[in-house]
Amino acid sequence: MLEVDGIHTYYGESHILHGVSLRVAAGEAVALLGRNGAGKTTMIRSIVGFTPPREGRIVFEGEPIQAWPPYRISRRGMALVPQGRRIFSPLSVRENLLLGARAAGWTLERVFALFPRLRERAEQSGGTLSGGEQQMLAIGRALLTNGRLLLLDEPSEGLAPILVREIGRVVKGLKGERLSILLVEQNYHLALRVADRVYVMNKGQIVYEGTPQSLEAAEEIKRRYLGVA
Template sequence: MLSLRGVESFYGSSQALFGVDLDVASGTVTTLLGRNGMGKTTTVRAILGLTPPRRGKIALDGQRLDGLPPYRIARAGIGLVPEGRQIFPTLTVRENLIATARGGGWTEARVLALFPRLAERAGQRAGTLSGGEQQMLAIGRALMTNPRLLILDEATEGLAPLIREEIWRCVEVLKADGQAILLIDKNLDALLRLADRHHIIEKGRIVWAGGSAELAADTALRQRYLGI
């Protein structure tokens, strides 16, 4: 579904991505792993046109995305749950959900059924929610765009263990529903359980790609690139 080939991105004159190749197949959960500052979020920004690649190709279902403005990339079918959540704090939960809604299978009622905590707080201002509830809202807001591909950047960062499990339950539900997901997170145990394929990025380069069984079995690889 998503294909990156030879993607190179820069911040001014400083190169951040060096020939990144990455694939997300339809209906699968794929991860992008690496230590802080290695290029994970920059890769997401390149996909979304926020840090446009100077070289390389990005395509969604064969449609070229590189060179398009971010709003057209979003309309092509990519939904983002950004690092830091970035919900609209002065809007209510319901207003956050409908602000970006597009027609499709994901409706307000379906999102609130997925996250009962949000249903209890539908009229509450989003800025007053807990961090975990804000993350649920960010996921729900992205789902309301009815994306073909959902990107979760640092899906459970800073969340309490019980809330993290709630987020992983949500990912399991989405995967069972056939939603394609590109997932960035540091909770390797959960990722090995949920994901179909993994990519490791180091200093702006993809240095390894493979399945969960391979990654789980290679202790030296995890220690070298993930510090685990």
């Protein structure tokens, strides 16, 4: 589904990603873990074309997309839930949801069924929602693009534990929907609950690759790179 092969990404002159490779197979949920500043968000920005890599290849369903503009990557089937949610505050909830809506599968009705709160607030402006509601809106908005690979960048950021569990439940449910998922997280427990495979990143490089079970046992990796005892 997605193959990232040795990418180097820069912000201006600062070299952030140093030859990162990663794979997501069709139907798989992969978690990318790491501390703040490890390069996780840069990884997502590289994949969706916001900050294209200067070197390396990104292949999505057989096509090299590393030089494509973001709108083409999105239309090709990549659905983004960005860091900080990036809700369009001046737009109503409905307008947010419909902005990138494409093709069949996920419809407004299905998203409202998944997140009934959004139906109640459909005509409110996105900026008036609470943090948890904004996260639901960001997920709903991404689902409506009907992409086949869902990229979630820190969906638990700034949310109360009960909401984090709710997001975890929703993401797990989406796995059954023939969606492939790449989840970027600092929240170790959320990531482990959802993922089939995990990567750990540090200083712009992948330092660990394995299953949730093997990471659970890798005390040294957890302590050094994730700050989990």
